[in-house]
Amino acid sequence: MSTADTAAPPAARRPRPLAQVVLYTVLGLCAVAILVPFLWMVSASLKRNNEVLTSPIRWIPDEFQWGNFTRIWDQIPLGTYLGNTVFLSLVITLLQVLTGSFAAYGFAKVRFRGRDALFLAYIATIAVPWQAYMIPQYIMMQKAGLTDTFLSLILLQAFGAFGVFLMRQYYLTIPDELCEAARVDGLSEYGIWARIMLPLSRPALASLALLTFVNTWNDYMGPFIYLTSNDLWTIQLGLRSFVGQYDADYAMMMTGSVLSVLPILVIFLLGQRYFIQGVATSGIKG
Amino acid sequence: MADLLTAPTAAPGAAPSPPRARPRRARRNTLIGWSFILPNFLGFALLTLVPVAGALALSFMEWDSYNPPEWVGLDNFERLLRDESTMIALRNTAYYALGHVPLTMLAALGLALLLNRRLRGVGFFRAAAFFPYVTSLVAVAIVWNMLFNPEFGPVNQFLSWLGVDSPPGWTTSVDWAMPAVILTSVWRDMGYYMVLFLAGLQAIPTEHHEAARVDGANAWQRFRAVTLPGLRPVTFLVLILLTVQSFKVFDLVVVMTDGGPGRATLVLSQQIYRRGIIEGEFGYASAISLVLFLLVLVLTLTQFWFNNRRERS
Numbered sequence: 001m002s003t004a005d006t007a008a009p010p011a012a013r014r015p016r017p018l019a020q021v022v023l024y025t026v027l028g029l030c031a032v033a034i035l036v037p038f039l040w041m042v043s044a045s046l047k048r049n050n051e052v053l054t055s056p057i058r059w060i061p062d063e064f065q066w067g068n069f070t071r072i073w074d075q076i077p078l079g080t081y082l083g084n085t086v087f088l089s090l091v092i093t094l095l096q097v098l099t100g101s102f103a104a105y106g107f108a109k110v111r112f113r114g115r116d117a118l119f120l121a122y123i124a125t126i127a128v129p130w131q132a133y134m135i136p137q138y139i140m141m142q143k144a145g146l147t148d149t150f151l152s153l154i155l156l157q158a159f160g161a162f163g164v165f166l167m168r169q170y171y172l173t174i175p176d177e178l179c180e181a182a183r184v185d186g187l188s189e190y191g192i193w194a195r196i197m198l199p200l201s202r203p204a205l206a207s208l209a210l211l212t213f214v215n216t217w218n219d220y221m222g223p224f225i226y227l228t229s230n231d232l233w234t235i236q237l238g239l240r241s242f243v244g245q246y247d248a249d250y251a252m253m254m255t256g257s258v259l260s261v262l263p264i265l266v267i268f269l270l271g272q273r274y275f276i277q278g279v280a281t282s283g284i285k286g
Numbered sequence: 287m288a289d290l291l292t293a294p295t296a297a298p299g300a301a302p303s304p305p306r307a308r309p310r311r312a313r314r315n316t317l318i319g320w321s322f323i324l325p326n327f328l329g330f331a332l333l334t335l336v337p338v339a340g341a342l343a344l345s346f347m348e349w350d351s352y353n354p355p356e357w358v359g360l361d362n363f364e365r366l367l368r369d370e371s372t373m374i375a376l377r378n379t380a381y382y383a384l385g386h387v388p389l390t391m392l393a394a395l396g397l398a399l400l401l402n403r404r405l406r407g408v409g410f411f412r413a414a415a416f417f418p419y420v421t422s423l424v425a426v427a428i429v430w431n432m433l434f435n436p437e438f439g440p441v442n443q444f445l446s447w448l449g450v451d452s453p454p455g456w457t458t459s460v461d462w463a464m465p466a467v468i469l470t471s472v473w474r475d476m477g478y479y480m481v482l483f484l485a486g487l488q489a490i491p492t493e494h495h496e497a498a499r500v501d502g503a504n505a506w507q508r509f510r511a512v513t514l515p516g517l518r519p520v521t522f523l524v525l526i527l528l529t530v531q532s533f534k535v536f537d538l539v540v541v542m543t544d545g546g547p548g549r550a551t552l553v554l555s556q557q558i559y560r561r562g563i564i565e566g567e568f569g570y571a572s573a574i575s576l577v578l579f580l581l582v583l584v585l586t587l588t589q590f591w592f593n594n595r596r597e598r599s
Contacts, residue, residue, distance in 0.1 A: 027400065031414045034473070038417075040440060041429045053438035099326035106322030112315045118323070125334050127586065129534045131555045132579035135562040135572050136340030137333060159329025189318050218422040220537040225563060236424045240541055243428060250432060257425035268420050272413050275420065279478060280485040 038261075044254035045069075052250040068255040075252065078259065080231055081238035088150060088234060089216040092157045096212045097205060100163025105193045107164065108171035109179055119168070122161040130221075138225065152226045157216060163208050169281055170204035171197060207278025210271045214264055235260045341579075344572035355569070362573035372574060374549050375557040378464065382553060383532035385468035386475075390528055391521075393476040398483030399513075412484070416477035423474070427541035430470040431457055460550040463543050467551055471538055475531070479524050486520030487513070522593050526586055533582050554578050 044052045047061040107119050146152040182192045223234045239256050345362055349355035366372050397415050401408055433439050434456035442453040454462040498508045536555035545552035562571025
């Protein structure tokens, strides 16, 4: 978040120590309040089932039940679910980043008639709720025999307008003189995209890739509508079914939740800068 | 959205060229431009543009999976007005939006003001506030369902500790299920909009604050006279995004309450899903989705109109 920090207002007056203490206390309380559900989730995942909902709450389990984390693999086909989710997330992210950045070059750096009207159509659909056209989409998939396949979800999610939009906004910040110079040197438009724009837009590519990956990983509605066979389910569907199946097994439900959030936490910690930049760019520059 | 279409002008062919070469170059540029856009556009057109048009047509047809589609004019919309559960879903969605939009906005703005400072460790606090947004809705819904457990949940234990005599039944109660859903969604979304507000705050020139300070304005006066007006464009954007997002609510409700208890949290998207995909009434479900789309459109346009009017005055 270095960019955010450098842009922060300069400390005009030296803060007094007391004010500092008060500020940190407030911030600390806010952070705890926001993170408490996660703490509770981890704590419950390490308890015996009958210890999860007690009054008063015991935050630290008497005896850590690490066994929950091995037992869950036998109770639901978690390995299959995780594998499916990783596969879908990777394929969709790759396609979205590739086609999105490719199309963005056309929108940002090549001038031709009808370009801006076409781009407007792209943006307009970002504002149309998916729910408004999910029925025709579903009928098309059904007619094509693609419901209950990974292909349906890949087709639905890999060509989103969001990626085109995000990448175009970034390409606009890259000076045209650079492309012009490359053209004079004899590079084709495709060469400019591959050899100049792609390397220069690494931060935006990272933002788009991370946001797409996490969105696909977390997506519930798409798999919920399209995937009915248990062996195609994603981790989110598995987790949800677990709730119905073992309604009273609270500790297991929390163990499953922890396992579904853990990969996202790792990715978030590694790339939080790109997440936050991606959100800020797509929002503000729009 | 002002600089959305102010695309760069210098592009291949921008340099002065002999008049005869121009049409050919323009054609070449069109070909190159389309070749870049096509891979994405094919998927986009087939899976977004065609269905959007299809939804419009379907709304005026009666069609289930067994019988051929039949043009029925406005029948679906008449039925919609008489369908009790659709009307309940409409009311619940509006209720959700009325809670979710202002509360998320306030929480996000508060967090942004708190975290817009140069401070050791501020990055950690920003990340902590943003993290709920990237965690899966299913996990979030499951956890909050337990936190809201009427008897043993931490929320009610905390309320009792504060001295509340009979804390609400949250997701088990017809009256409190929607507030529980709203609180959960505010918690999850506020970090996202905080990032937008932070970017907006950092776009306000510090000189404006300095000038106000020199003029003797106190913190509250500076907030009213400098910060809030400076945030106008972001606030407007957040308002629109939040409104659109609120009317689309689906997963959170499905996992947390599945529309219940009874129909207390049934929302429009869920009604579309049930009628269209579960019951296979494609025409009727499309009519409901058209209503959802028009609602979002009218609200967005109204906000644009208000914004323009206030900007002019």
